[in-house]
Amino acid sequence: MELRGKKILVVGAGKSGISVARFLVRRGAAVALTDTRTKDKFNGELDDLIDSGVQAVLGNYPEVMPGTFDMLVVSPGVPPTVPPVAAAMRHGIPVTGELELAYRFARAPMVAITGTNGKTTTTALVGEIFRAAGIHTLVGGNIGLPLVDVVEGYGPEDMIVAEVSSFQLETARQFRPRVAVILNITPDHLDRHGTMEGYIAAKARIFARQGRGDITVLNYDDPRTRMLAEATGGQVIFFSRRHNLKEGVLVLQGRIVVRLEGRETDIAAAGEVAIPGGHNLENALAAVAAAFALGVKPAVLAHTLRTFPGVAHRLETVAVKNGVRYVNDSKGTNPDASIKALEAFDRPIVLLAGGRNKGSDFTELARLAREKVRVLVVLGECADEVERAARQAGCGEILRARDFREAVLTAHRAARPGDVVLLSPACASWDMFNNFEERGDLFREIVNSL
Known part of the structure; x- marks a missing residue:
């Protein structure tokens, strides 16, 4: 993606939008940053951006017409119905998001994790597993660290573990993680997506461009998630804490077990998982599926499951x-x-x-x-x-x-x-x-x- 000299409007001046504006400036783009909040609401947060040449259009949105901007980058919290985004779509001006932008410049393989609940815990756990395996690992995305801030510091031998939300996936076009994980899908954000069908479709964009060499990890116990196995082009690995799967990651006689390609591998006792609750056992199974599929050894998995304390603000x-x-x-x-x-x-x-x-x-x-x-x-x-x-x-x-x-x-x-x-x-x-x-x-x- 060539950015130098391009006129780009960043819509939304939250954490993600500010990070995007900085990234685009570094890449030589002519950047405008817009938000409905007035400058006095930012307590000087935008001063360094303005000093670097970013045009701040605050308090109202600029008019978007053919020729005014080459591209819009929309923050996750901004719905696609706001005037500049709607106008860009009407005039055929490309609209993207921070996740897609970061992916285009990523050189490391990516594990992307979504779901209505459990995303942050599972993302942090998967990141901890890869770090315990000695791999230089970036943990970011919706978990709090915008990927564009640091993605260029990671290469092909490293790993990116990203929490991704339905809002971020709305603007994903070429996004194709090596491993896509969907933990569960229950009613949420219906004020944004309109219907459950719209919400599910947004979540499914996580694997929309996957092929045979990629992996899709799905919750077998959640009917909405299980059904998505028919839609992905990746190799499906199910996880379940309730069913005796012929293939996948499961709980068997109180043990976490991986059954793949005709082999059964014991990982650890389910009761040894440090984070409490049945839902966190499901998160642990998903994490095992993602990491095992990418070659992490059982001993590393077991150690991390026993020692990972969980994340702030989640139990x-x-x-x-x-x-x-x-x-x-x-x-x-x-x-x-x-x-x-x-x-x-x-x-x-x-x-x-x-x-x-x-x-x-x-x-x-x-x-x-x-x-x-x-x-x-x-x-x-x-x-x-x-x-x-x-x-x-x-x-x-x-x-x-x-x-x-x-x-x-x-x-x-x-x-x-x-x-x-x-x-x-x-x-x-x-x-x-x-x-x-x-x-x-x-x-x-x-x-x-x-």
């Missing part, structure tokens, strides 16, 4: 105080993620739930909460929806909080020794925070100050 134990365990699961941004979090514990739970709904239904979460949750603290933009579902399901004590700090303190007062106070909101954080990390950090700060 992260913050503290144990007066017999109460405080757990930060701020990354639980949809009901299915929060269901998995509830299933990970076998003691009474005080649950903090609520935020911005992304088009989800809370019925199933409320049904499980009736069995597992002793006290439910609801908060945020969709507190009414969460409370209504909980009352219809017959949940017990339900408390309301006006803001996040009050919610944590309310949960603290309601907790008894032996309880788990669990922040797993089942919602996005955007009504009160910039992202789920900010929400989880505040939870940690409040808990530690109790």
Whole structure:
């Protein structure tokens, strides 16, 4: 992809957009960066870009017409319906994203991981496995580090492990990872994709250009994911914690086992996986499938599964105080993620739930909460929806909080020794925070100050 001298508009001045603008400047492009936020909202974050020659169009979008720009690069959080993107598509101006841009300049093989839930944990685990195997490994993408920042520092002998979201995959065109992993697909982001079919189609773009030499790792236990085996051109490796697969990665008599090409390889006891919960066992199976397929030895896999502690904001134990365990699961941004979090514990739970709904239904979460949750603290933009579902399901004590700090303190007062106070909101954080990390950090700060 030749960028020198090209007029390129970057739409969205978040972390991804700023990284893209820097990358394009380094490549000699004439860059404009646009965002609906005004300059005073950025606290000087854009000053170095402007000094390097980037034109900042802030507060409103520039008009996109034939001849104004050679290409648009759209940040993941920007929907394709915004005026500059819609206009570019109408006029035949190429539209791409940071993931596609990074891929075009990548020289290392890539393992790309997507799914509604478990992406960050699995990406971090796969990265840890390759590092333990002595391979120079980049872990980035939707996990927090834009790939364009560092992708050029990795060569053919190295490895890139990328968490990719449905938003990033929308603009993927030539993207073709050596290994594509889909962990699961449950309703999420329907406010963006419109229908489950649209959401599934976006996820499936992860393997759209794969061929016979590539590998697609799919969750056999998830029907929507299993069905995608018919659509990929890559070699399919299933993983399952419930079925005795003839071929794939499975749990057999309490052991994680790989069955491929007529051979059976024992990896480790399922109970030795350090990260808690059945969903994390599934994540571990997916990680084993991806790494084993690329030649990582069983001993390395076993060691990493036993020692990997998990990631921040995903079932992260913050503290144990007066017999109460405080757990930060701020990354639980949809009901299915929060269901998995509830299933990970076998003691009474005080649950903090609520935020911005992304088009989800809370019925199933409320049904499980009736069995597992002793006290439910609801908060945020969709507190009414969460409370209504909980009352219809017959949940017990339900408390309301006006803001996040009050919610944590309310949960603290309601907790008894032996309880788990669990922040797993089942919602996005955007009504009160910039992202789920900010929400989880505040939870940690409040808990530690109790």
